[in-house]
Amino acid sequence: MKVSFVIPFHNEEKNVGPMISQVTHYAMKQKDKWDFEIIPVNDRSSDGTQKALDSIAKKYTFVRPVERKKDTDAIGNTMGKALLAGSQKASGNIIIWTMGDLSDEPKTYGEIVNKINDGFDMVFGSRYMPGGTWGSLDPTKAFLSSRGTMLARVLFNLPVHDITNAFRGFRKSILEHISLESSGYAISPEFAVKAHLAGFKLAEVPTVYYKRVEGVSNFKLWNMSVAYLVIYAKLFWKKLLS
Numbered sequence: 691m692k693v694s695f696v697i698p699f700h701n702e703e704k705n706v707g708p709m710i711s712q713v714t715h716y717a718m719k720q721k722d723k724w725d726f727e728i729i730p731v732n733d734r735s736s737d738g739t740q741k742a743l744d745s746i747a748k749k750y751t752f753v754r755p756v757e758r759k760k761d762t763d764a765i766g767n768t769m770g771k772a773l774l775a776g777s778q779k780a781s782g783n784i785i786i787w788t789m790g791d792l793s794d795e796p797k798t799y800g801e802i803v804n805k806i807n808d809g810f811d812m813v814f815g816s817r818y819m820p821g822g823t824w825g826s827l828d829p830t831k832a833f834l835s836s837r838g839t840m841l842a843r844v845l846f847n848l849p850v851h852d853i854t855n856a857f858r859g860f861r862k863s864i865l866e867h868i869s870l871e872s873s874g875y876a877i878s879p880e881f882a883v884k885a886h887l888a889g890f891k892l893a894e895v896p897t898v899y900y901k902r903v904e905g906v907s908n909f910k911l912w913n914m915s916v917a918y919l920v921i922y923a924k925l926f927w928k929k930l931l932s
């Protein structure tokens with residue numbers, strides 16, 4: 691079994707080193723259970739992110755960065771495409787999406803892998819299930835993002851509580867059955883809902899969210915709320931017609 695950690699980075703020069711060491715440190719401890727690789731995906735960073743990634747990749751062969759220079763996305767946010775590009779490069783049978791600003795709890799990685807080994811196809815690090823917490827996340831953002839999943843639970847009968855967070859693990863093979871259209875953060879709910887509607891088994895494990903300490907958030911609350919609603923409307927309409 692091999693786990694590919696796909697990590698998006700955009701202007702995260704201060705977080706690149708600590709993030710890659712954090713994941714490496716955790717994954718090395720699991721070496722007797724699973725092999726791993728790290729696929730950082732940087733696009734359009736104007737700071738030293740790429741330089742930092744290149745120097746780490748020179749030292750560690752399990753770090754295989756993807757650099758994406760050009761993008762034509764209208765809203766200028768390519769986090770979704772970055773996650774997909776990294777996932778396509780992954781050689782592991784399990785992929786974990788985890789954020790480059792150190793917002794995810796490493797202990798959750800192992801819990802996600804265990805759940806996938808129990809037979810689930812996509813497992814979320816969940817801030818909103820019992821036992822999970824949104825930690826230092828801004829309360830307005832926490833409120834809206836939890837409502838985002840609540841709406842998906844009502845519309846699509848989703849069995850989990852946190853799909854607006856990209857943090858999750860899944861079998862790489864799912865990607866052969868699902869095509870994703872969102873380029874930005876809406877890829878997170880889109881992927882979850884499409885996997886559920888396609889019959890894949892979804893589960894969740896509690897996690898804690900840490901607000902970034904270094905760098906600047908790329909997340910635009912209003913744009914993203916609209917993008918989430920648009921993708922839900924499209925998927926709901928498709929469900930009604932099917």
Ligand SMILES: Nc1nc2c(ncn2[C@@H]2O[C@H](COP(=O)(O)OP(=O)(O)OP(=O)(O)O)[C@@H](O)[C@H]2O)c(=O)[nH]1
Nearest residue numbers: 698699700731733768769772789790791907908909
């Ligand atoms: N490759 C790539 N990574 C991105 C892009 N936009 C955001 N990211 C990365 O995706 C991760 C999550 O983005 P954040 O800006 O922290 O957004 P967020 O976590 O939803 O928002 P905050 O809670 O405010 O931090 C970070 O590691 C970013 O560097 C992008 O366009 N391309």
Ligand SMILES: [Mg+2]
Nearest residue numbers: 789791793902
């Ligand atoms: Mg963040």
